[in-house]
Structure formats: C-alpha cells, structure tokens
Amino acid sequence: MPDATGLELIAAGVRERFGDEAVVGTMYHREQPTLEVAPEAVRDTLGYLKDDAEESFELLMSVHGCDYFPDEPRLAVHYQLLAMQRTDRLGVRTRLGADDPHVPTVVDIFPGADFQEREVFDMFGVVFDGHPDHRRILMPEDYEGHPQRRDFPMGGEPVLFTFNEREMPRWYE
C-alpha cells in the first residue's frame, strides 16, 4: 500500500500531467489510499496510472458505484487498482451529481471493466461514454429507475401473481 506520502506523490504526478483541476483531493483512511479525481479526468488518470506513472498499477480489480445521499455531489464511481508485483492497492474515485451523470469509459484500457461498468449504470444510472455495449446487466431491459440509489424505495417492487397480473405495468402489453 502506498502510504500517505506516496499517495501525495501519485496525486502530484497526476496534477503535473493533467492540470491542477484533475485531482479533487486525496484520502488516507485506515491505511487505504484513495485518490479523488474529476469525472472528466478519470480515463486519463487511469491510463496514466496503468502505463506511464513511476509506480504503475496495471490491474483494475473492481469498479463499483456508491450513492452518498444526502451529501453532494451524490453519486460516486470507485475504481480499485492493483499492482501485483508490489502488492499495492489504490482506490480512485470520482463524484458526480445525480442528474445526468457522465463518466468516460475505461473498457478499452481495462477490458475487465465491461460488466462492472454496466452494473454501475444499471444500479446508479451513471452513463459511461464510449462503452461498447451500454445496456442494463442485472435488471430487465425495460426496467425503469436505478434501484441502488438511496432514494429508491425498499420493497417497492410489486410481486406478480395470477390475480394481479393484469394490473402489472408492461406485463400484458
């Protein structure tokens, strides 16, 4: 794990390359470093960390979304990077507003992000610009809403029985 100083060095490298506004902040919590970047800089930063950085992170282990309601900006996309040789992990996150969130995709840099970005879109409605197969993955294609958002009600899903099937939206059409 990079320590707090190492994290600042990584942040300095990203700032030097893509300008001061690319890095929003750094967090070092419970020995876990997280770099917060601006949404438009995500792709550049991950590409830089993979190929050009002094201490590179060649693998993307996980992409997941998060809703920080009631904080603003509400949504976030997390990227968990891994460097196998050094057994280092680095979190990269970006925060987005809930209306019309857009992030550039990283599928061409890390092909393994394909399903995971689709899941984040499905659950949180974050649009990944340039994703080759941008569809829902877990919920049905005609589903409305993004169920992992905190303002989506728990248990709001009606159960389909024979007696109520004609009242179910989209079922008899």
Place this chain on the structure above:
Amino acid sequence: MSEDATTGDAPATGVSGRPVDIPYREREQSVTLERMPAHREPVYGTEVEPETELFTINMGPHHPATHGVLRLLLTLEGEVVRSVTPIIGYVHTGIEKSCEDQSYWKVIPFVERMDYLAYYFNALAYCMAIERLLDEEVPPRAQYLRVIHLELNRIASHLFWLGTSALDLGAISLLWYALRDREKILDIFEMSSGQRLHPRYFQVGGVVEDIPPGFEQKVRGFLADMPSRIDQYEAILDRNEILLQRLKHVGQVPLETMLALGVTGPLLRAAGHPWDLRKATPYSSYDHFDFKIPIGTQGDNYDRYRVRMAEMRESLKIVEQALDGLPEGPYITDNRKVALPPRHELATSMEALIHHFKLVTEGFRVPPGETYAAVESPRGELGCFVVADGSAKPARVHMRDPSFVNLQALRHMSEGGLIADLIAAIAMLDPILGGIDR
C-alpha cells in the same frame, strides 16, 4: 454401498515408481495416450465454407450444464461457436440493496447467500471490512478457527465443482463420490455452528462460538481420509479418455488476456501466474502456515482441473497446521461495544445487560469511512466494499464477486471451438450464479 467401492486400482506410478517423478501432464494412464497428438489439429475453423449460415440460439437459462440460471446467446456456424454473449440477472435478488436496511451484524447472513458455495468467504470479506473500519483486532484463536473453516469450505466448494464438472463432461459417478465427501465437511460445519449451509459462524471481531468437544477429532478423521479420496478421484478421471480429450488443449487463454480481464483465482493460476491473496497480502494469519500455490503451464481446461485438485491437497495441509497450532484464548474480541457479552455475565452485571440490550436492538455504530477488503475465495478475489456513514446500518455494501468478473473470460475460452467445448469451458470456469447476480 461400501465406502471402498471407488478404490479401483492403485494410483498410477511411473517407471521409477514415484508419482511425483512424472510430469504432471503425463501422469494419467490412458491406454490411447500415445495416439493423442501434442497439439490437436484444428478440425474446424478456417475450412468452413464461407456461405455457411449463422444460427443464433439460446442456451439456458434452464440448461443443466450452465451451473445455475445462466443464459448464453450463441451464434453457431454448424457446430462451431462464433460468438458467446452471457445474459445474466435471472437470480438477481437485490442483496446489496437489502444490506443497506440491516444493522451491521444482520448483514452477515445476507452476504453469505451471494456466492452460496463459498459462504465463509463472503462472511470473512464483509467482517474484515467492518473490522478495518472499526479498527478492531481479531484474537489469534478466532483467526485460526476462521482459517480452519475457510479451508474446509474451499475443499467443499472444489468438491462440488469437481462433481458437477465431471457430470458435465460425461463422468456421472464422480458426482456422488464428491458429494459424499462434501457431506462430511457439512457435518463438521454443523458441529461448530449448528448449520450445514450458510452457517453465519463468523462474527465481527471473531467467531460466534468456540468449537465444541469432538470437533478436532472429527476434522482430523476427515484429514486422514481425504488425501486417499483425492487419489481415488484422480484415478477415476485420469483414466477417462473422453474426459481427457475434452480437457486437454481446450479453452486455452493466454495469460495477458486473463490479466487484462481482471480474472483471478484458479483460472489465472492455471495460466501460470502464481497470484494468491493468501500469500500476496496475508490476512487472518495465513502467513503462519506453510503451503504452496499450484500453478499450470498452458492455461487450458486440463490445467484448471489440475490446479483445483492440487489446491484441495494444499488446503488439507493448512487445516492440519491450523489444528496443530490452534492457540488458546478468546474466540471473539472482548470489546463489549462490538461483541455480545458472555451469557453468564448477564445475570450478575448490569453493564453487560446494557451492552447486550444495545447490541441486539440497535447494533453497533461504525465511524464514517469506506474500505475495500479482499480475500481469496475458491473462485478468485472476493472483495467487499463498505461505506459507513456513522449510523448502525451500512450506507453501501458491494461485493466484487470473482464469478461476475471471470464470466467475461468465457468468450475467450469458447469462441472458435465446438459447442461441447463450451460446456467444458463453463464447467472449468466454475461460475456461481448467486454470486454473479447477487
């Protein structure tokens, strides 16, 4: 049925008489082995007539060989698979959403139901994340007890994989033998927690209960039994000509592709990369044990089969060492804000009663923060991402399930091959749909 019905002939030995002297890919004793070319000539592919019609067909979601409700959209050119598109979500139950409405320790049974063959691993990933957020130490005895259960669970999961995969590849008898041994592991789980599946044995800060008397004896009996059982299974499969033909040089994926896809676990190790979180970033005292990481050389289905068989043997060694070195002491942290007080204190101590009441009604609160904790599950890196907002319920629980990520490799394993090889690829991928859909 007699327990020894599986024994058959003695395990294969070479000229020197020692199995280890023979290269592992040549240990089987098929009578027609010498007739098998080192690299199977492609009988399909380039010579297919260009005007052949493409045929799109659904495989699943109710296909027995897809190991759950996995639907594959196949484009076929005769028998040759031209494209594979996995369609998932049929058993999506919104576990991650439900977790946000439970207090921290009530989440444990939920996450156990994600990857339903590796329940201890799910619980451990979640508990490790919470322990890191709380900055809570786990006593050594609890860490060792966790290791014993984890490795037994790994063997149980691999046994289930072995039985079902052999079934898919035409060796039905192995299913019953493998499940018989898995039953013994489930009996052991029942002793420690009262449950055979989804035991909810791991608790934040340790384990729920100490092991009962007779537990160690039972595990030792299993440890004494199991190596010869694995020998028997290998003896059955390594003489099965059909199985070998369907595994060797089938579904080869280069290591670089595996790494780019984020594939972990036995699939990555079969491709030759010795990446195992138990060695790389030891957690729960794994650095105390002496074990090896089996890897393959070619990254085909046969290597995947071999790696998992060897992993079972290594797991047996770890369980044995953990039993031998099991330290005395508490099995759960004595921090009363996190763990329940012992039952006998409730009758005498007002403070214990208050703690008990607080824990079972509201649960404990976790200071704000977020963390990602990763463990090595039987299928690869199982990561748990937890966001705490300072209340008694997690704001977000996400599982990075290895099956979900590894499923992306199915295209690379099966496109250009035959449909029958696709079945072998799914079997060797070992996807658990409960973990994929969550």
